[in-house]
Amino acid sequence: SLPVIYAITPTYTRPVQKAELTRLAHAFRQVPRFHWIVVEDSTARTDLVARFLARSGVPFTHLHVFTPRRFKRAGMPRATEQRNVALAWLRQHRSKRDSGVVFFADDDNTYSLELFDEMRSTRGVSIWPVGFVGGRAYERPLVSGGKVVGWYTGWRPDRPFATDMAGFAVNLQVILANPRAQFKRRGSQPGMQESDFLKQITKVTELEPKANNCSRVLVWHTRTEKPHLANEPKHRKDTVVIEV
Ligand code: UDP
Ligand code: MN
Numbered sequence: 001s002l003p004v005i006y007a008i009t010p011t012y013t014r015p016v017q018k019a020e021l022t023r024l025a026h027a028f029r030q031v032p033r034f035h036w037i038v039v040e041d042s043t044a045r046t047d048l049v050a051r052f053l054a055r056s057g058v059p060f061t062h063l064h065v066f067t068p069r070r071f072k073r074a075g076m077p078r079a080t081e082q083r084n085v086a087l088a089w090l091r092q093h094r095s096k097r098d099s100g101v102v103f104f105a106d107d108d109n110t111y112s113l114e115l116f117d118e119m120r121s122t123r124g125v126s127i128w129p130v131g132f133v134g135g136r137a138y139e140r141p142l143v144s145g146g147k148v149v150g151w152y153t154g155w156r157p158d159r160p161f162a163t164d165m166a167g168f169a170v171n172l173q174v175i176l177a178n179p180r181a182q183f184k185r186r187g188s189q190p191g192m193q194e195s196d197f198l199k200q201i202t203k204v205t206e207l208e209p210k211a212n213n214c215s216r217v218l219v220w221h222t223r224t225e226k227p228h229l230a231n232e233p234k235h236r237k238d239t240v241v242i243e244v
Helices: 017-028 047-055 080-093 113-119 172-177 193-199
Strands: 004-011 034-040 060-064 100-104 125-127 138-144 147-152 168-171
Touching: 004 017, 004 080, 017 034, 017 047, 034 047, 034 080, 047 060, 060 080, 080 100, 080 172, 100 172, 168 172
Parallel strands: 004 034, 004 100, 034 060
Antiparallel strands: 100 168, 125 168, 138 147
16 A cells, blocks of 8 residues: 655644645645644644644644744744654654655645655655745756756755755655654754754665656745734624634
8 A cells, every 4th residue: 555645744823824724734635645743833732723633634643842932033943843743753653564754844835736646655765846945946956867966056055955844755664763863953053954854864865856857846835924914903893703
């Protein structure tokens, strides 16, 4: 049977959260053999996300871990603790017998269904282009003879792995075989989360290029505009309480 795709989504409470998760669920519920690991950046699981997941039609695991306040500053990497909690869950609840592929799916990106067909065959670590990152329309691994030989990017081409969080997938057995591999806060520069993680589990020469030798964009690093809420009443004016 097909390996299960484990998509790890960190998420936090804000006005657009339910809208973002709705967009993701509409894609994910169409993907066979899919397991959504949603990790809330909160001190407890919220009712909004719990209710949402229960009705989403997507098999899921609902976790939470609160980012310490000192890590919530501009220029600091986001969702480090949430991704690590998801990796810990996989190591505790999955074993050598389970075949799967692990992928990091931020809640505001846009995912083509074709991306999941591509990543499903990941044997070690696979890689592909991502739209709207690196200060360019897209960033992509340069491929020659089926191997990654460099990076097309507008930002820090010296990065060992010049890719975004949405640009790679890892076979579940690689996650289990490297029990100490995780996302780092200490010593990690902004924008180096991906490289710091991938260094722990693979080499550039071992990467498996997907999306037609990295010539197609199947995921976009979209960002959602904050809604204007300046006219929200200070005290509830409506006659009903509505979850948005
Ligand atoms: N995130 C989080 N806590 C935060 C900020 C972000 O859990 O305080 C999550 C967010 O929901 C997303 C991921 O971390 O899934 C990346 O955040 P964001 O999309 O804001 O980062 P950017 O796209 O700007 O790099
Ligand atoms: Mn984002």
